[in-house]
Amino acid sequence: MNSQELWVLDRLKSCKTITQLKQIHAFLIKTSPLRLRAPQLIYPKLISLCTTSSYSFGANLTYFRSILTNLENPHVILYNNAIKALSSAQNSSFSLEAVALFRAMLIKGLVPDNYTVPYVLKACAQSQALREGEQIHAHCIKTGMLLSIVYVKNTLMRLYAVCGVIKAVQKLFDGSPQRDLVSWTTLIQGYVKMGLLREGVATFFEMCDANLRADEMTLVIVLSACSKLGDLELGRKIHDYMLDNEVNSDVFVGNALVNMYLNCGDADFACKLFDEMPFRNVISWNSMISGLAHQGKFKESLDVFRKMQNIGLKPDDVTLVGVLNSCANLGVLELGKWVHAYIDKNRIKADGYIGNALVDMYAKCGSIDQAFRVFQGMKNRDVYSYTAIIVGLAMHGDAEKALSIFSEMPIVRIEPDEVTFIGVLSACSHAGLVAEGQKYFEEMSSVYNLIPQTEHYGCMVDLLGRAGLIYEAEEFIRNMPIEPDAFVWGALLGACRIHGKVELGESVMRKLLEVEPDRDGAYILMSNIYSSSNKWRDALKLRKAMKGKNMKKTPGCSSIELDGVVHEFRKGDKSHPKSKEIYKLLEDIMSQLKNYGHLAQY
DNA sequence: CTAGGGTTAG
Numbered sequence: 207m208n209s210q211e212l213w214v215l216d217r218l219k220s221c222k223t224i225t226q227l228k229q230i231h232a233f234l235i236k237t238s239p240l241r242l243r244a245p246q247l248i249y250p251k252l253i254s255l256c257t258t259s260s261y262s263f264g265a266n267l268t269y270f271r272s273i274l275t276n277l278e279n280p281h282v283i284l285y286n287n288a289i290k291a292l293s294s295a296q297n298s299s300f301s302l303e304a305v306a307l308f309r310a311m312l313i314k315g316l317v318p319d320n321y322t323v324p325y326v327l328k329a330c331a332q333s334q335a336l337r338e339g340e341q342i343h344a345h346c347i348k349t350g351m352l353l354s355i356v357y358v359k360n361t362l363m364r365l366y367a368v369c370g371v372i373k374a375v376q377k378l379f380d381g382s383p384q385r386d387l388v389s390w391t392t393l394i395q396g397y398v399k400m401g402l403l404r405e406g407v408a409t410f411f412e413m414c415d416a417n418l419r420a421d422e423m424t425l426v427i428v429l430s431a432c433s434k435l436g437d438l439e440l441g442r443k444i445h446d447y448m449l450d451n452e453v454n455s456d457v458f459v460g461n462a463l464v465n466m467y468l469n470c471g472d473a474d475f476a477c478k479l480f481d482e483m484p485f486r487n488v489i490s491w492n493s494m495i496s497g498l499a500h501q502g503k504f505k506e507s508l509d510v511f512r513k514m515q516n517i518g519l520k521p522d523d524v525t526l527v528g529v530l531n532s533c534a535n536l537g538v539l540e541l542g543k544w545v546h547a548y549i550d551k552n553r554i555k556a557d558g559y560i561g562n563a564l565v566d567m568y569a570k571c572g573s574i575d576q577a578f579r580v581f582q583g584m585k586n587r588d589v590y591s592y593t594a595i596i597v598g599l600a601m602h603g604d605a606e607k608a609l610s611i612f613s614e615m616p617i618v619r620i621e622p623d624e625v626t627f628i629g630v631l632s633a634c635s636h637a638g639l640v641a642e643g644q645k646y647f648e649e650m651s652s653v654y655n656l657i658p659q660t661e662h663y664g665c666m667v668d669l670l671g672r673a674g675l676i677y678e679a680e681e682f683i684r685n686m687p688i689e690p691d692a693f694v695w696g697a698l699l700g701a702c703r704i705h706g707k708v709e710l711g712e713s714v715m716r717k718l719l720e721v722e723p724d725r726d727g728a729y730i731l732m733s734n735i736y737s738s739s740n741k742w743r744d745a746l747k748l749r750k751a752m753k754g755k756n757m758k759k760t761p762g763c764s765s766i767e768l769d770g771v772v773h774e775f776r777k778g779d780k781s782h783p784k785s786k787e788i789y790k791l792l793e794d795i796m797s798q799l800k801n802y803g804h805l806a807q808y
Numbered sequence: 809c810t811a812g813g814g815t816t817a818g
Contacts (some may be wrong), residue, residue: 492815593818
């Protein structure tokens with residue numbers, strides 16, 4: 207090899223960009239005796255550049271393909287590398303390109319080996335290309351690969367699992383002579399992905415019975431199933447299994463454990479585990495932030511976010527969605543606005559999850575105009591975006607705008623779902639639009655194939671009841687195809703309160719107590735009905751009857767934000783450091799109100 | 809050069 211050739215090879219080694227690579231390529235063709243071997247020399251570097259750095263296949267696909275087709279007698283490995291590289295790209299068109307390469311090599315007479323097939327199947331799974339996957343499945347049956355290579359069978363199972371064809375996953379699993387840990391894990395994953403959580407966990411126990419020992423990956427999936435089930439007892443069982451079998455707790459497992467304990471309601475233990483984790487990543491923090499919010503511990507969730515800020519860990523979009531969710535539920539507009547500014551500053555696009563969370567946050571914090579602006583600024587709106595703004599507008603009493611936005615949905619071809627209709631019906635209810643509400647309720651099933659849930663029946667009872675159509679509301683409940691629950695009876699009792707229906711109220715209260723005997727809501731509403739009809743004696747009797755029972759009280763709770771700190775107040779709560787002064791001020795206000803002739807209502 | 813892992817809204 208002469209010095210010029212060595213120089214070229216050296217250049218190739220240190221080449222860092224596609225542009226440089228193309229220059230070397232041009233040089234090779236024009237002046238080097240190596241020109242015939244140019245594709246062979248360029249090709250590996252091109253693959254590695256496309257896979258290791260930010261150079262996307264998208265921009266270089268044509269170049270990439272031209273090199274590959276110019277290779278003389280390309281070895282299967284070259285195709286394998288290309289397919290592997292394409293299969294790890296995010297873009298689904300690259301996955302189809304991987305399938306195209308697979309076809310091309312078959313046409314060239316090359317025989318795909320036990321590496322090619324898992325790669326191309328991975329590409330299919332990534333883009334959920336079920337049709338293409340099925341064709342490759344057929345190829346594997348014909349060549350006998352399916353039976354002889356466990357990798358092939360497992361990646362095929364994975365393809366069907368991500369496409370939601372759980373029956374095909376199970377069939378492959380059942381028909382397989384050798385099942386390793388990956389086969390079992392993929393089967394479990396298939397069930398969990400489909401929401402068949404119990405089946406997934408049952409499969410895990412079957413696996414244990416088959417004397418296979420689970421590793422970290424399997425357990426992460428099983429823990430996430432327990433988390434979604436909210437079954438603490440089951441979750442603890444899995445945790446015990448891990449301790450018994452000395453499963454190594456890496457950051458994935460740690461996160462899954464924290465998440466499981468949070469979603470199953472043991473927040474204290476979750477915090478303890480979180481604190482003890484030797485290594486935490488952004489997902490650990492996200493798990494805490496959204497998990498605490500899931501448990502209604504919004505203030506604690508924001509405290510965790512603040513700690514995350516203090517250690518200087520950069521939040522990602524999942525963090526921000528969680529924080530916005532907590533802001534929305536606490537009404538903490540200031541922090542919500544800060545998140546919005548942060549999003550703008552970091553050029554995160556306010557679309558998808560983030561946009562929807564922003565709309566919801568502004569709506570729940572009372573800035574409906576700002577919510578609307580964000581909604582309008584979103585490029586990609588989905589059913590969640592529409593529902594957030596419709597529910598928000600309904601909450602703010604702007605039924606007209608809520609319904610007008612709802613009427614846009616068919617034009618942009620977004621199907622409303624059950625929650626959208628909660629917004630639509632409550633908009634009608636608050637505006638007294640009885641006929642419209644009835645029309646929408648009817649359309650829910652006749653046009654959109656949605657089955658009304660008790661919440662929707664509750665909205666309808668509220669709609670009729672508020673409008674004073676108490677008899678119609680009762681009739682509506684009698685004709686319900688499902689058993690009325692607390693939602694429905696509560697709505698009717700509320701209507702009795704507004705319209706001073708004492709006798710009906712008494713019978714509705716009994717119904718409400720039948721379905722929800724241990725909550726105080728029915729008593730409170732009824733005692734309010736008595737009080738507002740000046741039946742003080744009855745109100746007092748009811749309060750006394752309540753005291754004798756051990757009722758679950760829905761605690762009155764409010765919060766304010768001051769200089770970035772959330773202060774939370776519960777009924778009878780004296781834990782705030784300035785509690786004495788606060789109560790003193792409240793008393794002052796009450797006595798001043800009295801002086802102005804205001805009578806406390808309850 | 810092979811397969812299976814965690815967090816996300818109304």
